[in-house]
């Protein structure tokens with residue numbers, strides 16, 4: 116049986132009277148691509164936010180590599196190896212691509228406001244160069260070398276999404292949370308992004324938890340899919356079993372054609 120990297124148990128979360136999540140439990144196997152799907156407002160982003168630490172659930176627990184992270188701050192979870200990208204782009208638009216990715220690296224740096232001024236005299240310079248070389252590897256992997264010095268805000272949407280992935284990778288995550296990585300992309304950009312996600316998973320061994328609305332992509336690259344509906348888990352299984360499930364078809368009523376196509 117494969118090892119579990121993320122164990123989510125009985126998570127419930129409410130905003131006032133709105134129940135965003137009700138008693139949701141699931142396990143993510145280490146090294147897998149795990150997708151969360153469901154209609155609008157089903158609780159997908161809320162679940163990602165509970166895992167990253169942006170939201171604290173009202174009840175339940177989240178364990179990462181056996182460590183209870185339920186009440187840890189987002190930065191502490193990042194230190195343990197949980198990285199993420201956002202549904203709406205969260206890059207520094209006025210900074211270069213390179214600087215945006217270096218920001219993702221900062222939590223791994225020992226250099227700080229105190230040692231920074233000693234840059235030329237201390238280990239800080241060496242450290243900066245080592246980090247820079249790691250960042251260059253990521254830039255090569257994601258094929259964004261040609262825009263490394265460009266201002267992030269001036270890039271096409273597809274490229275900005277790729278830079279965001281690069282920044283999340285810079286953190287050296289063991290688990291990466293992707294919130295709609297292909298939203299707003301054309302077909303070619305989607306194919307590229309799907310390939311990068313698969314390579315990240317297969318070559319770098321990073322576990323992926325992804326929210327994505329494009330059912331074709333979800334079916335193609337996921338090992339497991341969890342379906343949420345009105346904040347509750349409907350099913351969590353292999354892509355084929357999920358798409359055959361009558362409750363899933365019911366939740367996606369009106370989207371049967373899309374489901375058929377994806378199958």
Ligand SMILES: Nc1ncnc2c1ncn2[C@@H]1O[C@H](COP(=O)(O)OP(=O)(O)OP(=O)(O)O)[C@@H](O)[C@H]1O
Pocket residue numbers: 130133134135153154155156157158159160161162
């Ligand atoms: N910060 C918040 N404050 C109040 N209500 C919220 C907040 N975040 C989410 N909700 C509510 O919780 C429910 C689940 O929202 P969530 O964004 O998690 O769904 P989703 O499945 O990601 O939707 P979508 O596919 O549209 O992004 C919705 O009813 C939403 O309005």
